[in-house]
Amino acid sequence: MNIDGMKCSRCRQPAQHRLPSHNARFCDKCLGIFVRRQAEKAIKQFDMLVPGQKVLVAVSGGKDSLALWQVLLELGYRAEGLHLALELGDGKFGEASLEASQAMAQRLEAPLHLFNMAEMAGFGVQEIAWANKRSFCSVCGTLKRYYLNKACLDLGFEVLATGHHLDDEAARLLGNLVRRHQRYLDNQWPTLEGAPGAFAKKIKPLCRLRGAELKSYAKSQGWSVAKGACPRSKGATLPYYTEAVRMLEERMPGTTINFYLGYLEDKGAPPAKPEMEARCSVCGMPSFAEECTICRFLENTRKRESTKRDALKDQG
Template sequence: MKCSRCSREAVYFQRHSGRHLCRKHFVEDFIRRVKRNIRKYRMITRNERIAIAMSGGKDSVVLAHVLKSLYGDRRDIELVAITVDEGIANYRPPTVETAKEVCRELDIEHHIVSFRDEIGLELDEMVEKGERNACAYCGVFRKYLLNRTARELGANKLATGHNLDDETQTILLNFLQSDVERLARLIPSRVQEGLVLRIKPLREIYEKEVVLYALLHNLPVSLDECPYSRTPVRAVVRDFLYDFENRYPGRKFSVLRSFETLIPCLREMYPQIDLRRCEVCGEPTPKRVCQACELKAELGLLGPEVSEGNDTDQA
C-alpha cells in the first residue's frame, strides 16, 4: 500500500484518520502531535531542566529519544533521566540496563534510585510482608522517589511516558470508580512548592504508534509486562477501550477531548488544595504525614504512631 501523502511504501495505517503513512510521514505526524501537545499545555518553555522518568520500557525510551531530538541542541534546555529500581525479580534488572544504554547513547545524565536503598525494602519483599497489593506500594513509592529526586537534581518539570492508551484508561477508570476528585488532579492548575510539575508529551500518541516509532529508530523495545500489573479492574477497562477503538477508530481521542472539556468544571468543583510538609520526611502532602511514610509505618519501617491523626487533620 502506498503512502497517502507520497508514493513511498506505507508502514502504518492510521485508522482514526484513514491515512496510510510511509516512514517519513509517520515520524513527521508523530513529532507534530507531540509538539502540539507540548505547546498546548506549555509543558516545556525556556530555561528549563527536564527530568525524564526513565523506566527502560518502550514509552520512556521513546520519550527520551523524542525530547533529545527536539531539545538536544537547545542550550537553555537540560535533560536528565531518573530510573527507579523497584526491586522486581526477573523483570526490572533488564530494563535498568536498557535505561543505562539509552541514556549513554543519547548522552543524557542518568540517575538510578532504588526501593531497597531509599525505602528499605524491595517491592517483592513489600508484597510478601505487607497486606496491600503491589501496585499500592509501587505507585506511591515511585511517585515519591521520582518527585524527590527530580527536585534534588534541580528539575522544574518531570516528564513521564504516558501515552493515549494510558490516559484514556485512567480517565475512564476514575469515572467508573466515581473518583471525580482524582480526575481533577490529572492536570494540576498551578505549581506547588516542593512538587515538581509532571508533563506527558506522549499523551496524544497511541501505544502502537510508540512501538512503531521505536522499531523504526532501532530503539530497544521490551513488550514484557510487569508481573504485578494484572490489576483486574484496569484490565477490563483496557480491553473495553481496545475493542471500542477497533470498532470505532478515534474514540480514545473522544474520551480525551471530553475530559479536557470538563477540566474547567472539575477545577471549580475541586480546587487544588495547598500542600504542607510531611512531619516525618518533609515531602509535600495534603495531610500531616504523607502516604509514603504511612506505608513505611505499615511495613514496620517507621513507628506505628506515624499515621495517627491523619484522618482528622486534613488540609
C-alpha cells in the same frame, strides 16, 4: 517492510505504517515527523514546557518512555533520564528495563540518573505491603509517585515527564468515570502544576499518541525495548479498561482521541495548583497529616521487622 504498495500520506513514498485513527499511512521518516508534531502539539496545548527547558524523563526502558526521551531532545528540550529500579521480584524484567534505558542514554548521549526504590525506602515493596496490609500494586504506585517526585527535586529539576500515552489516559479516564472517582477525575489533566520544593510539575507529552503508533515508532527506530507488563500487576483492573478502549478504537477508529480530548475540552481548565499544605514532621515532604503516608508505611514496616527479629531471638 512495505504493505501492499501502500503510499505515505505525506511524501507518497512507500509506506510502512498504517494509522487508522488518523486515516493515514506513513513511511518511517514521516512517522517520526508525525510523532514529534503530536508531542509538540500536546506541549503547547497543555502548557507543558517553554522552549529549551530542562526536564527529567522517567525512563522505564519500555517503548513509550524511550520514545518520549528521544522526542523531547529532538524538539530542543534539555531532557535527562531518570530510571527508578523497582525490584518486583522478577530479576529479568528489572534487568531488561535497566539495559534498555542505559542503551538509550548512550544513543542519545544524555545523562541517565539511576535510583533504586528499595534502597531509598530501606525496604522492598512486598515487606511494606505486608506490614501495612495493603495490596502490592497500591503500595508500589504510592511509593513510585513519592520517590520519583523526590528524585526529581533532589536532582534540581522542576518538571517530570512520563511516557503515558493516549490509550493509558483514556483507559484511566474510563475507569474513573465508571467508578465515579471524583478526586481522580478532578486531577485528570496531562499537565499538573508543581509547587517549589514540594511537587515537581508533572507532564505527559505523549497524551495525543496511541500505544500502537508508539510501537510502530519504536520498531522503525530499531530499538530493543523492555517488553511486557509488570510481573506483579495481576490483580489490577486497569487492563480491563485498556482492553475496552482498544476494542472501541478497533471498531470505530478515532474514538479514543475524541473521548479523551473531548473530556478535557468540556472540562476546560487544568486543576487548581496544589496547595502548600503542612509538611511531614519526618521527611519534610508535603502532607495532610503530621506524618506522611510513606513515613507511616515505613514506620509500620520497621515495627513489624523488629517484632519478627525479637520472635526469632526468643526462639534461638
